[in-house]
Amino acid sequence: MKLDLYFARRFLWSFLLVGSVFFGIVFLIDLVEQLRKFDTEAVGIVEGTELALLNIPSSLYRMLPLLITLTTITLFLSLSRTSEMVVTRASGRSAIRSLVAPTLTAFMIGVLGVMAINPIVAATTKQYEVVAGRYSNSGGSISSVSAEGLWLRQGSSDGQVVIQAERANLDGTRFFDVTFYGLDTEGTAKYRIKASEALLTPGAWVLSKAKRWVLSETENPETSAEEYAKLEVPSTLTRDQIRDSFGTPDAIPIWELPEFIRQLDGAGFSALQHRVWLQMELANPLLLVAMVLISAGFTMRHTRFGRTGIMVLSAVLLGFGIYFLRNFAQVLGENGQIPILVAAWAPPLAGIFLSLGLLLHTEDG
Numbered sequence: 001m002k003l004d005l006y007f008a009r010r011f012l013w014s015f016l017l018v019g020s021v022f023f024g025i026v027f028l029i030d031l032v033e034q035l036r037k038f039d040t041e042a043v044g045i046v047e048g049t050e051l052a053l054l055n056i057p058s059s060l061y062r063m064l065p066l067l068i069t070l071t072t073i074t075l076f077l078s079l080s081r082t083s084e085m086v087v088t089r090a091s092g093r094s095a096i097r098s099l100v101a102p103t104l105t106a107f108m109i110g111v112l113g114v115m116a117i118n119p120i121v122a123a124t125t126k127q128y129e130v131v132a133g134r135y136s137n138s139g140g141s142i143s144s145v146s147a148e149g150l151w152l153r154q155g156s157s158d159g160q161v162v163i164q165a166e167r168a169n170l171d172g173t174r175f176f177d178v179t180f181y182g183l184d185t186e187g188t189a190k191y192r193i194k195a196s197e198a199l200l201t202p203g204a205w206v207l208s209k210a211k212r213w214v215l216s217e218t219e220n221p222e223t224s225a226e227e228y229a230k231l232e233v234p235s236t237l238t239r240d241q242i243r244d245s246f247g248t249p250d251a252i253p254i255w256e257l258p259e260f261i262r263q264l265d266g267a268g269f270s271a272l273q274h275r276v277w278l279q280m281e282l283a284n285p286l287l288l289v290a291m292v293l294i295s296a297g298f299t300m301r302h303t304r305f306g307r308t309g310i311m312v313l314s315a316v317l318l319g320f321g322i323y324f325l326r327n328f329a330q331v332l333g334e335n336g337q338i339p340i341l342v343a344a345w346a347p348p349l350a351g352i353f354l355s356l357g358l359l360l361h362t363e364d365g
Contacts, residue, residue: 007101015071022067026059027052054128057121058250064113068106068288069319072295073312075102085300095359099296106292110285118281119253126251154237159184161233173200173239180233189215200237207231249277276333279344287326290351294318297358322351
């Protein structure tokens with residue numbers, strides 16, 4: 001038991017060391033990128049630092065499998081150089097038994113990542129988008145989905161148009177039971193349009209069975225309201241902008257993701273990408289376990305056997321291979337080519353079983 005706690009503590013310290021090094025590297029790279037991206041007088045070192053710090057949690061969270069791989073390599077190379085692993089094996093403890101503590105520690109890091117770090121990443125990602133939008137002075141669209149349907153905002157130099165619809169088709173080009181609210185540059189309401197349907201065409205929304213109220217020029221808008229069989233409202237939006245404006249799944253805390261998926265379904269949008277992301281997050285602890293087992297399979301050997309560099313390189317490449325396979329399966333799952341559960345759970349399980357086979361053959365065979 002004491003040996004297991006020792007291995008777990010060594011693994012955790014190695015993880016913190018590797019994480020600190022990568023934090024510094026990613027921070028410097030991201031700071032330079034933010035200063036280059038927002039090449040304006042409004043963004044200096046202070047503002048760039050703020051943007052970089054908001055963007056770092058997302059970057060490090062995506063790099064978590066790589067951090068675990070390098071942590072495992074660092075741990076077992078250290079144990080091999082000090083002959084601690086040799087003493088452990090000489091005491092009768094098998095390689096699989098020695099991996100219990102590092103594996104459980106990596107699994108708990110994965111669970112902590114899903115339960116706590118994921119919401120933090122979602123919050124910092126949203127705040128980064130807000131701050132970045134303020135510095136770039138973008139007039140783009142902002143959308144959200146709620147129990148009342150979906151909301152969309154399109155901006156221009158003349159003001160903004162807020163769109164509320166009960167539901168939409170899958171690609172977001174046709175809204176049903178839709179209301180348009182026109183606002184000037186100061187946020188004052190100019191008009192309101194109610195329509196049974198709105199179709200997005202290049203350069204405009206085409207509204208069917210629409211009724212328009214002018215709000216800024218009369219005390220009783222109903223007296224001057226007009227009805228139209230067809231009515232066009234200028235728009236610079238495209239189908240891809242509408243689809244992407246709902247945000248990537250990683251910007252939504254995992255605790256809120258199931259409800260958001262139900263709201264997307266209710267609004268008429270496809271939630272396949274969010275369903276795949278939810279399962280990928282739930283499978284993330286197993287992916288970290290696979291990274292530990294893969295890295296240990298190549299680095300548990302004593303350094304006197306030589307070829308340490310080749311073994312480390314093999315561990316890193318195989319770890320990247322499993323990570324690439326996971327991302328490839330995610331793309332197939334989001335496109336509906338393979339089932340969601342297969343896309344999310346098959347790569348980490350395959351990595352675990354392959355690495356266990358390698359360990360049993362080379363260490364305990």
